[in-house]
Amino acid sequence: MPRKLGQHFLKSHAVEQLVRAIGPRPEQTFLEIGPGRGALTLALAAHAREVVAIETDSALARELGRRAPPNVRLVHGDALTEDLRSLVPAGSRFAANLPYYISSPLLRRILELRGHLTDAHAMVQEEVAERIASPPGSKEYGILSVMFALHADVEIVLRLGPEDFAPPPKVSSAVLRIRFLPVPRAEVSDPEAFELLIQRSFARRRRTLENNLQDSYPNLKENLRLLKIAGSRRAETLSVVEFAALSSVLSER
Numbered sequence: 001m002p003r004k005l006g007q008h009f010l011k012s013h014a015v016e017q018l019v020r021a022i023g024p025r026p027e028q029t030f031l032e033i034g035p036g037r038g039a040l041t042l043a044l045a046a047h048a049r050e051v052v053a054i055e056t057d058s059a060l061a062r063e064l065g066r067r068a069p070p071n072v073r074l075v076h077g078d079a080l081t082e083d084l085r086s087l088v089p090a091g092s093r094f095a096a097n098l099p100y101y102i103s104s105p106l107l108r109r110i111l112e113l114r115g116h117l118t119d120a121h122a123m124v125q126e127e128v129a130e131r132i133a134s135p136p137g138s139k140e141y142g143i144l145s146v147m148f149a150l151h152a153d154v155e156i157v158l159r160l161g162p163e164d165f166a167p168p169p170k171v172s173s174a175v176l177r178i179r180f181l182p183v184p185r186a187e188v189s190d191p192e193a194f195e196l197l198i199q200r201s202f203a204r205r206r207r208t209l210e211n212n213l214q215d216s217y218p219n220l221k222e223n224l225r226l227l228k229i230a231g232s233r234r235a236e237t238l239s240v241v242e243f244a245a246l247s248s249v250l251s252e253r
């Protein structure tokens with residue numbers, strides 16, 4: 001099997017572990033990206049009401065469509081561009097062994113489905129999982145950790161090695177459990193300004209906040225003082241609540 005499209009298929013013992021971590025129930029609908037040969041899809045379908053799975057590889061989608069039970073709906077399409085929200089009803093869950101070459105943009109798309117999905121279990125490269133699940137103060141903490149922390153509780157619930165897939169990927173893997181919060185952890189009135197602030201704050205990780213931000217925000221020093229955030233701190237030490245507070249005062253003119 002060629003390694004195009006991030007095609008690394010889960011072996012059956014790993015599927016069992018993943019399904020145990022997900023805990024599907026008979027009344028639940030799942031959205032899946034990249035069902036491949038259906039290892040996870042069919043295991044979920046055995047426990048859940050419905051699985052809607054989007055696959056970009058037409059041969060795989062066709063083949064799985066022939067074998068799948070009636071409670072599996074296969075969509076042939078690109079998960080990066082398809083309207084995912086329209087595929088499943090509100091209150092659905094998400095589960096996938098994601099194609100790693102596009103895991104970051106797909107995770108962003110999953111985050112955008114907050115409010116529509118209750119939770120998501122996503123298998124990604126271990127390194128990406130660590131980055132997203134890291135708390136402030138750790139060296140993996142970064143832009144994606146802050147963006148996810150605003151809207152979800154995130155934890156790593158399963159780690160797998162290359163030997164758990166066929167063919168084996170070059171990297172280790174981990175499953176993120178993402179539980180969306182009913183309301184964001186902090187109030188963010190201007191999401192674009194907030195994300196820009198995070199990007200600028202982490203632009204040079206080893207620099208202080210003040211060094212990273214002073215050219216972009218003329219009122220930076222007085223606002224840091226107001227919030228009692230030392231300008232000598234690095235972005236990796238700030239919580240999402242501190243970033244949100246900083247963003248709202250910097251946006252005020």
Ligand code: SAM
Nearest residue numbers: 005008009010034035036055056078079097099
């Ligand atoms: N779920 C299967 C499993 O666990 O054995 C396969 C997972 S494999 C890591 C990733 C799957 O995503 C492949 O079947 C691949 O064809 C599919 N894929 C890759 N890019 C995609 C895209 N843009 N949209 C939808 N599916 C995609």
